[in-house]
Amino acid sequence: MRHNTDRILSTHVGALPAPQGMWGKTDIPDAELTAAVADVMKQQKAAGVDIINEGELTKGGNWVSFINSRLQGFTANTSGNLAKLMSSSADWQAFEKYYQAATASGTLFEATASAPPQTGNTPRDFVCTGPIVYIGQAAIAREIAITQAALDEHDPADVFITSTAPASLEPGRSNEYYNTEEDYLFALADAMRVEYEAIASAGFMVQVDDAWLAALWDRIGIPMGMAAYRRYCALRMEVLNHALRNIPEERVRYHLCWGSWHGPHAHDLPLADIVDILLTVKARTYLIEGANVRHEHEYRVWDSVKLPEGKMLAPGVVSHATTLVEHPALVCERIMRYAKRLGRENVMASTDCGLGLRCHEQIAWAKLRSLSEGAKLASEKLWKSA
Numbered sequence: 131m132r133h134n135t136d137r138i139l140s141t142h143v144g145a146l147p148a149p150q151g152m153w154g155k156t157d158i159p160d161a162e163l164t165a166a167v168a169d170v171m172k173q174q175k176a177a178g179v180d181i182i183n184e185g186e187l188t189k190g191g192n193w194v195s196f197i198n199s200r201l202q203g204f205t206a207n208t209s210g211n212l213a214k215l216m217s218s219s220a221d222w223q224a225f226e227k228y229y230q231a232a233t234a235s236g237t238l239f240e241a242t243a244s245a246p247p248q249t250g251n252t253p254r255d256f257v258c259t260g261p262i263v264y265i266g267q268a269a270i271a272r273e274i275a276i277t278q279a280a281l282d283e284h285d286p287a288d289v290f291i292t293s294t295a296p297a298s299l300e301p302g303r304s305n306e307y308y309n310t311e312e313d314y315l316f317a318l319a320d321a322m323r324v325e326y327e328a329i330a331s332a333g334f335m336v337q338v339d340d341a342w343l344a345a346l347w348d349r350i351g352i353p354m355g356m357a358a359y360r361r362y363c364a365l366r367m368e369v370l371n372h373a374l375r376n377i378p379e380e381r382v383r384y385h386l387c388w389g390s391w392h393g394p395h396a397h398d399l400p401l402a403d404i405v406d407i408l409l410t411v412k413a414r415t416y417l418i419e420g421a422n423v424r425h426e427h428e429y430r431v432w433d434s435v436k437l438p439e440g441k442m443l444a445p446g447v448v449s450h451a452t453t454l455v456e457h458p459a460l461v462c463e464r465i466m467r468y469a470k471r472l473g474r475e476n477v478m479a480s481t482d483c484g485l486g487l488r489c490h491e492q493i494a495w496a497k498l499r500s501l502s503e504g505a506k507l508a509s510e511k512l513w514k515s516a
Contacts, residue, residue, distance in 0.1 A: 137506070138469070143482070146494060147495070149169075154191060171185075178503070188272070197266070203307065203321075221397050240490065256302060264322065290336070291334045298340050319373035320373070323373040326377060360403070386404075387419065388424070392451060417480050421451075443472055447479050448482070448500060448501045462511070
């Protein structure tokens with residue numbers, strides 16, 4: 131992962147628009163998928179994005195359900211525990227009528243309801259009934275091979291492939307096999323280590339997505355209290371570091387998300403309450419939300435929190451949570467806030483969350499263009515002033 135030397139680099143979090151009918155499918159012929167990945171990479175470069183990926187097309191667009199076929203030791207069931215966890219949210223209860231309406235209309239994740247269902251008919255609840263073993267070697271090898279074939283002249287060191295944090299695999303996966311919670315978590319980490327290391331060994335950056343850890347606060351965190359929830363989070367960061375132990379830190383990106391649905395987030399966990407735990411993750415770059423209206427003010431956290439030596443912060447400076455396309459001047463302003471506090475060399479411009487399946491295709495690409503244009507404006511100010 132490069133540091134900024136003469137300009138603000140730009141990136142994004144993961145999912146990007148896919149060709150019609152491609153989301154949710156895992157049986158697409160290699161040649162067709164490679165062509166689609168090559169196209170999405172070209173569009174990223176045309177939009178001016180520096181650190182790119184394959185748009186998560188190789189995973190069918192879902193950041194977590196792809197793993198279902200890659201882990202042995204789980205039995206699918208129809209308990210509905212994950213759905214119950216979702217609806218137990220303090221936000222979902224406080225704004226019940228809104229969430230019912232958005233769910234019924236299909237606009238909870240994309241405003242025009244044009245995005246396909248993200249889980250399909252795959253069971254979302256599992257029980258661990260035996261030793262957890264990673265059996266997805268062929269699947270991750272295919273992801274890597276297709277990404278390599280689509281690279282053209284792009285440096286693989288400037289390309290990331292996403293996977294999922296152990297903590298975000300827990301929801302909907304109960305344990306009936308391991309004696310303790312810790313044993314279960316570390317077994318999950320050891321299994322995921324295989325995927326993380328395969329990505330890094332291929333020369334790509336590993337992005338670990340943790341979209342549940344912060345989002346669980348208003349489901350299980352509020353009842354247990356802040357001190358207990360911080361311990362809950364700290365253990366899961368330790369588990370993640372265990373899984374990353376053999377990968378050079380500069381090859382790792384960690385993405386923390388507060389839940390990417392389009393709805394009220396009045397009970398989100400404040401960044402200030404978790405930032406010190408976030409910074410314990412063995413990663414070079416931390417990607418956090420910074421553009422949506424519930425978290426934009428949190429750039430001030432960095433008035434008192436020091437970014438560890440050699441690390442980079444990639445805050446969201448455009449958001450999936452609105453259909454409005456951010457003006458490049460606003461993107462520039464958001465970048466400048468972070469650069470002022472952390473140093474121009476330590477800030478990368480990013481998105482709050484994945485844009486694919488969250489934004490209409492036209493809006494997603496427009497947001498990436500605005501992102502890179504804003505980064506260019508900020509670069510002119512930051513390096514010219516020096």
